[in-house]
Every structure is written in structure tokens, then in C-alpha cells.
Amino acid sequence: MNVGLILRPLLVLLLLALVLRPEWFTPIFAPLAPPGAPTIYARSSLLSLSLSHLGLVAAATFAATIVAVSLAIFVTRPAGAAFKPLSRTIANMGQTFPPVAVLALAVPALGFGSGPTLVALFLYGLLPIFENSVTALTTLPPATMDAARGIGLNRWQRLLRVELPLAFPVMLTGIRLSVVIALGTATIGSTVAARTLGEVIIAGLLTNNTAFVLQGGLIVGLFAVLIYDALIQLETFLARRTGA
């Protein structure tokens, strides 16, 4: 725990420095760059790449959460129960599709750019959120549900005031999984010309410039680790608050 307390602010500072003041790191990266080549990626600002990267992930995850949670609510109601086995089959099969393959297959259908990346992130992000939401909504404690029914809450009230709040921590785990996958897939998205931090790594790979590769890798890795950690903290906080 104590390690986390010291490490977390340090990593945040390191990440901020890498993104905002990349020139500070010139002496460290210089030995890795080929002679005569630039050490620090300057083709576009790292800040704008980071924002575009995180923006893609946020937009895709937000849309995926809304759609997946609505679908999960639908298939756990009596009206949609007939679709539950089919939707679970789809979610299971879909998750064996490699994210890279989803991205690669989106290109012939949608062309290059941020569009196919967004679609691939959205489609792939649906699955973990949907699966976790269905699990959460079908494994609520029966006693609580009975009590909710007993105090005269109608279906909508039960859904909004009992089921969703209780299911939220498990849904959040699904959202975390989907954010982690999306961060990784968005990085590869730069091979299909989406503006993300992967651009720095790819540029390094293409020109044999290990300084770029390391720089991009560090920034993307730090973002992923810190976001993952923040979501875990949020989950523990919520779990403690609901008394689970």
C-alpha cells in the first residue's frame, strides 16, 4: 500500500513530463537514436496525440457502455429472455476474435482513419461490459429482490433503485477490461492511420529509431497502468461504500 502511495504520484509526474516536456529526456534517449536522427518525436505534439488517443478510447467505451448495459437490461427482462442464450453465444465467440483482427477486418469495410478504429474499439468493448452486466443482473441476492418487491416497488423502481446500483461494481469491472483492451487496440490503430500514440512507436520501428519506440512505449504503458489503477481504486471505493 505504502509503495503505491509513493509510486503513484511519481509515475503521474513522469508521464506528465514525458508528454508535456519531452525535450527534458533528450540526454536519456540520445544513445538509442541512430546517429543524426532526431531523439524526440516532433512530427506532431505528444499532447495532441495523447488527447486524441484518450478521446478515441473514451468515446468508444462510453458508447459501448450505454449499448451493452441497455442490451444486458433487455435480455434479463422477461420480454427479452428469448435472446439471452444467443447473445451469450455471440459474446463468447466474439471474445475469441483477436482485437487486431477486428481492426484489420474493419478496414476493408470502412476504409482508413479514425473511423474504423472507433468502430473496432466500440464493437470489441461491448463484449466484456455486456457479459459482466448480464452476470451482475442475474446473480443479485434473491432476498434483496424479494424485499424490493415486498415494499411495493414497481419494475422500473426496482431496476433503477435496486438492481442497477447493486450490479454497478461488477459492471465497472467489465468497463475496466474494455478500457484496457481499447487502450491497446487504439495503439495499433495508428497502423490504419488513426491519430494515436501508436504513431510514435510505429515511426520508431519504421526508421529503426529505438528512442521513438521507447518514448511511445513508455507513454502508452504509463497511461494504461495509471488508468487501470485508477479504475481499480474506484471499484474498491464503491465496493466499500455499498458494503459488499
Add this chain to the structure above:
Amino acid sequence: MAALLSPFMTIAANRIVAGESVMAWHVASPAETLPGVAAVVLGLLFGIPSGRQDLRLCGALLGLCGILWLLMQGAPALLDSAAGDYARVSPAMGFWCLLLILTLMMADALTQMAPGPIARAGLLAAVLCSLALILWSGALAPLSILQEYAGRRAQFADAVLRHLALAFGSLATAAVIGFPLGIVCYRRAQLRGSVLPVLSLLQTIPSLAMFGLMIPILGWVGDNMPGAQAIGIAGIGFAPAFLALVLYSLLPVVGNTVAGLASAPAAARDAARGMGMTPTQRLLRIELPLGLPVILTGLRIVLVQNIGLAVIAGLIGGGGLGTFVFQGLNQTATDLILLGALPTVALALTSAIVMDILVELAQPIPKDSP
């Protein structure tokens, strides 16, 4: 229905330009297309009402035969009608949508019929054999993706072997490191508390970044350690890809080993202790056999994940099917992308099904017994 009405195939003058769409009933002469269209329509009619699962399965199979028939008739006929030696015929939106719908129908019917593990293995073998037979017979050879293949036969075989070596090799290495580590973690709660979070952070790092970060590290090792270069350790190529995959595999292996060992019921463990078994005997004869399904599930996750991640090795010169995907993306050659992506998807699906069957066979007590 909409899928049936959208273009079934496209024909293009060469591999780069956008194709011209052709509807399902126009791909060949009416006499040749009619059986195919009829089979697809009948298949969908049988399959969509969800009353009887065996009927749905038959419908799905009939429909799949229908679209295959259309493809086999359409490919040579369209190619003949087109001018130029570089003409390319490929399946279009309609084909892919129908394929997806029919496969889902089949999967859904099979899930609800819940055949035993042996039946599932037989079914998988039958599907793979018929797929191999169709590809080998050459009936689909005029399709553009197979023309891409024909131009790179040796490269393709190489890439598939490389891909399998990356995926299975890293799985084996991770198992060799992960099992003992898992057993130790299971015994010592304190170690578990520090190892598992570190491994899950490793898993969080985006794949491209992880592969990239391996380059300077292994490059340094290759340059500074005597003998390292002789065994092929270098900044780019196979070694960094392999190491990155091993690191990604550790969490599922270690985590599931711990969870599997812990899943043995307390009563069984007490009984073993009562019989005077030593800790090692308990581990080998009680906890491992009872935890095997959970441990195998971990291996399934690793295998499916690594087959997908090995694609990225193509970017750092590690070979594998990713080479085709990224070459295709660079040249905007869709068929080349598909030549890399479709086998990857097929490999991942097949290994997922095989591992599921193994997990079920490892179940010590069949689930449905009282």
C-alpha cells in the same frame, strides 16, 4: 433478408481498385445460381424460428452449403466475364453477413443442444476436414484471397509455422515458469499479494508498447551478453515478440493455478490430511486433479490471447501471420489483410473450442450427476 439483398461478390480490374458489386442471383447463369439461392433462403426459413434446435442446425448447414455453392459457381463465371488478366473476384458484404448469420445460428443451436465433448470434437474435425477439402479441391481457387495465397505459398506456410511457434512456444514457457510460481504463491499468501498485482499490471500494458519496450532491452542484452546473439537474441525479430508473449501469459497461468488449487473443497483437503498425506501428496493427488479444469481454463485464455497478439509480432519483424496483415494495410490490399486475418481468427476459434473440450474432459465429476 437484407443480407441476401446486398451485393454478394465484387469484381475488380486489379487488386487495388474498388470492385463492382454483383448480386447473389447474378454471379453466374440462372441455372447455376438457383440451387444456391434456394438453399440459402430455405436455410434461413428453417433456422430463424427458434422452435426446434435440430431443424435450426440443419437450416444453418443448408444455408452454409448454399453460400459456398454460390461462391464456387460465381468465382470462375465472373472471372471469365471480366476483361484483363489482373481481374479479381472476391466475396462482398452479402457473403460475409450471410456467413456470420448462419454461423451464429449454428453456434446457437449447438449451444442449446449441448452435445458432449466427444461429439463436439467430432463435429469440429468434420468442419475442419470439409473446409480443408474445399480449399484443396481448388473449387475456390479463382477467388482473390486464394490468388494472393498462390503467389506466396512458401511464405504463408512459413508464417503459419512462425505464428504457431510464437503462440505455443510462449504458452509452454509461461507454463514452465508459471506453474511452480503459482504453487508457491498458493502456499504463501504474502508472496501472492505482491506477485499477482505486478503480473496484472504487466497485462495492462498495450501490446504494441510492450513489444516496443522489449526492443531496447533485448537489443542491449544481445549486444552486451556473450553468447546471447548466438542463440538469436536481438532487438528485433523473434526474441522480443516471444518474450512479450511470455510476459502476457504469466498472469492467466499463475492466477488460475492459484485459483485452481484453492478450489479443492475444504472437506477433501481435511480428509486427505486425516489420512496422513504429506503436503506434497495432497498437492499431487487432491489439489492438482481437482483444480485441473480451472488451470486449463487459464491455458485456454493464454492460447487464444497469444494467437491474437502474435499478429503484432509482424510489426517488429517477428514474423507470423501479422506480416501479411500489416503488408496488406500498407499496400491497401484487402485480400492480403484477409490472408493474414482469416487464418488467425480460424486458429483462435479452433483452439478455443479444443481447449473448451479439454476443460470439460478434465472435470473430475460430470456436472449433471447428482
